[in-house]
Each structure stands twice: as structure tokens, then as C-alpha cells.
Amino acid sequence: MTHHKPNRAVEGEPDHGHSRGMPRRPDEDELEQRTVRDREEVGLPTGGPEDPEAEYRSAQDEIDREVDAGEIATGDAAKKDRDPFPPTRYER
Structure with missing residues (x-):
């Protein structure tokens, strides 16, 4: 009985888009889509x-x-x- 996850389960699989940490340059289009979606969810204008x-x-x-x-x-x-x-508080 082991309580540790195998490395593959922790790190993810690079073939499926999961990698170790943030990419050096985030995908700008994906970030824009997520921002619009997040703004819609909280009721803010999406423009x-x-x-x-x-x-x-x-x-x-x-x-x-x-x-x-x-x-x-x-x-x-x-x-x-x-x-x-x-x-002044002084009087002459």
C-alpha cells in the first residue's frame, strides 16, 4: 500500500498539453477567452x-x-x- 502518486500523475502528460509549470509565454488568445468567460460569470461587461x-x-x-x-x-x-x-495663541 503506497500513498504517493506516481510521477506521471503529478506532472501530467506533455502529449495532452499538461506540463511542469507555466509556459514561458502564455497563449494570448486563450487568456483573452478565459478573461471574457470569467467576466461573464461575475456579471461584468465583456467588452x-x-x-x-x-x-x-x-x-x-x-x-x-x-x-x-x-x-x-x-x-x-x-x-x-x-x-x-x-x-497664533500668543497675544501681544
Whole structure:
């Protein structure tokens, strides 16, 4: 009675695509298919990411719109009213 698996059972068979460890270069198509499948399983959109430049422009446009509408403060008013020196506890 032996409790060890034979080497072939542990290592897999190279004829069937199993090898020892990660390949040096993963198959990009297979990785893409797995990513899409995994995203579908958890309910995320399966399309590729949007163009980063387009995302940046849309976020910047939204911030500019909110500033123009007065929905967010720009900090300019606080700087004008603020004393350039910190408050002091010492009285003269």
C-alpha cells in the first residue's frame, strides 16, 4: 500500500498539453477567452476597456461642467479670504 502518486500523475502528460509549470509565454488568445468567460460569470461587461484618452477627456469634461455650474468648489474663494499666516495663541 503506497500513498504517493506516481510521477506521471503529478506532472501530467506533455502529449495532452499538461506540463511542469507555466509556459514561458502564455497563449494570448486563450487568456483573452478565459478573461471574457470569467467576466461573464461575475456579471461584468465583456467588452474591452474604453480608450484611456477618451475616458480622461470625458472625466475632465464632467469636472469642467460641474465647476462651471458651481456644483463643486474650486478653492479660489478660500485662498482669497485666508490669512497667509497660521493663527497664533500668543497675544501681544
